[in-house]
Amino acid sequence: MTTRHAGCLDTVFLSPQDVARIVGRQGLVPTLQALAACIGEDFLRWDSFDKSARLASHSPEGVIELMPIADARRYAFKYVNGHPKNTALGLSTVMAFGVLADVATGLPLLISELTLTTALRTAATSAVAARALARPDSRVMALVGNGAQSEFQALAFHRLLGIDTLHLYDTDPRATAKLMRNLQADPDAAGLRLRAFGSTADAVRDADIVTTLTADKTAAAILTAGMLRPGTHVNAVGGDCPGKTELHADVLRAARVVVEYEPQTRIEGDLQQMAPDFAVTELWQVLAGEKAGREQAAQITVFDSVGFALEDFSALRYLHATAQALGIGGTIALIPRLGDPKDLFQLVRPQAMRQGGALRSGHPGHDAAPINTGITTT
Ligand SMILES: NC(=O)c1ccc[n+]([C@@H]2O[C@H](COP(=O)([O-])OP(=O)(O)OC[C@H]3O[C@@H](n4cnc5c(N)ncnc54)[C@H](O)[C@@H]3O)[C@@H](O)[C@H]2O)c1
Numbered sequence: 455m456t457t458r459h460a461g462c463l464d465t466v467f468l469s470p471q472d473v474a475r476i477v478g479r480q481g482l483v484p485t486l487q488a489l490a491a492c493i494g495e496d497f498l499r500w501d502s503f504d505k506s507a508r509l510a511s512h513s514p515e516g517v518i519e520l521m522p523i524a525d526a527r528r529y530a531f532k533y534v535n536g537h538p539k540n541t542a543l544g545l546s547t548v549m550a551f552g553v554l555a556d557v558a559t560g561l562p563l564l565i566s567e568l569t570l571t572t573a574l575r576t577a578a579t580s581a582v583a584a585r586a587l588a589r590p591d592s593r594v595m596a597l598v599g600n601g602a603q604s605e606f607q608a609l610a611f612h613r614l615l616g617i618d619t620l621h622l623y624d625t626d627p628r629a630t631a632k633l634m635r636n637l638q639a640d641p642d643a644a645g646l647r648l649r650a651f652g653s654t655a656d657a658v659r660d661a662d663i664v665t666t667l668t669a670d671k672t673a674a675a676i677l678t679a680g681m682l683r684p685g686t687h688v689n690a691v692g693g694d695c696p697g698k699t700e701l702h703a704d705v706l707r708a709a710r711v712v713v714e715y716e717p718q719t720r721i722e723g724d725l726q727q728m729a730p731d732f733a734v735t736e737l738w739q740v741l742a743g744e745k746a747g748r749e750q751a752a753q754i755t756v757f758d759s760v761g762f763a764l765e766d767f768s769a770l771r772y773l774h775a776t777a778q779a780l781g782i783g784g785t786i787a788l789i790p791r792l793g794d795p796k797d798l799f800q801l802v803r804p805q806a807m808r809q810g811g812a813l814r815s816g817h818p819g820h821d822a823a824p825i826n827t828g829i830t831t832t
Contacts, residue, residue: 462787468566468773472783476776477574483613483642486606488776489578490614492768497582500738502526503764507718510695515539516671517695521552523763529555530767532568536695538669546602547669548572554770562788564774568766573603575769576761577610579714580689583757584615584663586740586747587712588687592662593618598654598676599667599692600624600633607665607691608637612646615663619647623657624668655681665689666700673727675702682708684752693724694760701756703727709754712737712747714762723758734758 468476477485496503508521516537523530534550541547550568555561584592595617597604601624611617620637624630630650637643651657658664658681666677669692677688677700688709693699701724711734713719720726725734737757739745748755777783790801 459785459787461791463561463789463791464785465562465788466564466566466774466777466783467786468564468777468783470567470570472777473567473570473773475782476773476780477570479780479782480776482609485574486578486581486610486614489575489769489772490582490610492772493575493579493765494582494741496764496768497738497741499525500736500742503767505715505763507715507721508763510722512696519695521761521763521766523767524557525767527557528563528767528771529557529560530763530770532572532763532766534568534572534761536669536671536698538671541601548602552766552770554767554774564770564777565786565788566770566773568769571769571773572761572766573606575765576603576691576759577606579761579765580607580665580691580757580759581610581614582741583712583737583759584611584687584689586737587710587755587757588615588663589685589748589751592616592687594621594661595619595663595665596621596623596654596658596661597633597665597667598623598657599669600626600629601667601669603667603691604629604633605636605640607667607689608633608646609640609642611663611665613642617663618645619649621649621651621657621659621661623651623654658682658686661686663687663689666692668692668700671695671698673697673699676700677705678702679704679708682754684754686754687748688754688756689759690724690756691759693722693758695722696726699724699727701758705754706732706756706758709756710735710746710749711756711758712740713758714760714764718762719758719760722760724756725758 502525504524508519510517510519518535521532532552538547550572552568553562554564595611597620622630634648654676713734735745740747
C-alpha cells in the first residue's frame with residue numbers, strides 16, 4: 455500500500471464516479487459477468503464464511519441495515535437503507551457504502567460507494583439464480599417496478615440469460631418511460647424488445663420470467679398464483695424487509711423456493727409470510743449440486759431475494775482488485791500512522807510529540823498538524 459497522506463495509512467476510496475469509471479473501462483456487460491462469476495465462486499465457498507443475518511433498524515418510513523461477513527482473509531460490511539418514499543424527496547430509495555478490511559490486522563483496505571454497486575451485484579445475483587432456476591428456453595421477462603434497479607436487471611437478463619423481450623409495468627408510468635428511454639439508447643440493449651403494459655396481470659401473462667422490483671413498505675401481494683403460467687421463474691427482489699412483501703403466499707405455496715441465507719430470508723423475504731417449517735433451499739446448495747434447482751419444465755420456481763452480505767463481499771473484492779489494476783480511485787486518510795502505536799496521545803499533543811520525537815523520523819509533515827483527512831483522487 456502506498457502512503458499519500460502524511461500521518462495516516464491510506465485506505466482506497468471509490469466514489470460513485472470511480473465505480474462508474476470502472477464500469478466504463480470494463481464495459482457494463484463484462485462487469486455484470488465478472489460480478490456474477492465472483493458471486494458464484496463465493497457462494498461455492500459457503501462454509502468459509504462467518505455469516506449472520508443483517509442488523510436492521512426500522513422506522514416508519516424505512517430501514518437502515520448493517521451487513522457484515524468475513525472469511526479467513528477479508529472482512530466486509532455494507533451500510534444500506536431502504537426508504538420507498540425517498541424518491542419524492544429527490545433521494546434514492548436505496549443508498550449504500552461499504553468497507554473491505556484485512557482480517558489479519560483489521561486494517562480497512564477499501565471504502566467504497568455501494569449504491570450503484572448494489573444495483574450491479576443484485577442484477578448479477580439474480581442472473582446467477584435464474585441460470586439455475588429458470589427454464590433455459592426463457593425469452594420473455596416481465597419487469598414489475600421500473601425504478602433505479604430496473605435497467606441493471608433488464609441488461610443482466612438480456613445479455614447473461616438470453617431474454618429478448620421485456621414486458622414492463624410500474625404504477626408510475628414515468629418510471630416505465632424512463633426505463634424504455636434508457637434501454638432504447640443503450641447499445642447493450644440492442645435486440646431487446648420492450649412493451650409497456652397497464653397492469654401487473656397483463657405484463658406477466660406471457661412471461662417466462664417475472665422480476666418484481668417494487669418499493670413500497672407494505673405487505674403487498676402484487677403477484678398472485680393465478681397470474682403465473684406453469685414453468686415461470688419468479689425473481690422476487692423488492693420484498694426485502696419485515697412488513698414489505700410482493701408475492702401472495704399462494705405463489706410461494708405453488709413454487710420451489712430458493713433463498714440466499716435462510717435465517718435472514720425468514721425475517722425479511724416474502725418467506726416472512728410462511729410457517730417456520732415451510733421448506734426452502736439455499737442458493738449455494740443448488741449451485742454446489744447438493745440440491746436440485748428446477749426439477750421440471752412446468753414447475754414454478756421463486757428466487758426470494760433479499761440481498762445477502764456475501765454478494766457485497768464479492769463486489770467489494772472485485773472493485774478493490776479492479777480499481778488497483780486500472781489505477782482508478784483515490785485514497786482516504788482514515789487510520790493514523792503512529793511512530794509508536796502505543797502512543798495515540800501524540801495525535802492530540804503535537805508539541806509533546808515534537809519534544810518526545812514520537813513520530814517516525816523523516817516522516818513528512820510531522821511538525822505541522824500531522825493528520826490530513828482529505829481525499830485525493832487519481
Ligand atoms: N434483494 C436485493 O438484493 C435488493 C437490492 C436492491 C434493492 N432491493 C429492493 O428492490 C426494490 C426496488 O428498488 P429501487 O432502487 O429500484 O427502488 P425505486 O424506488 O427506484 O423503484 C421502485 C419502483 O417500484 C414502483 N412500484 C411501487 N409499487 C408498485 C406496485 N405495486 N406495482 C408496480 N410498481 C410499483 C415505484 O413506482 C418505483 O418506480 C426496493 O424495494 C428495494 O428495497 C432489493
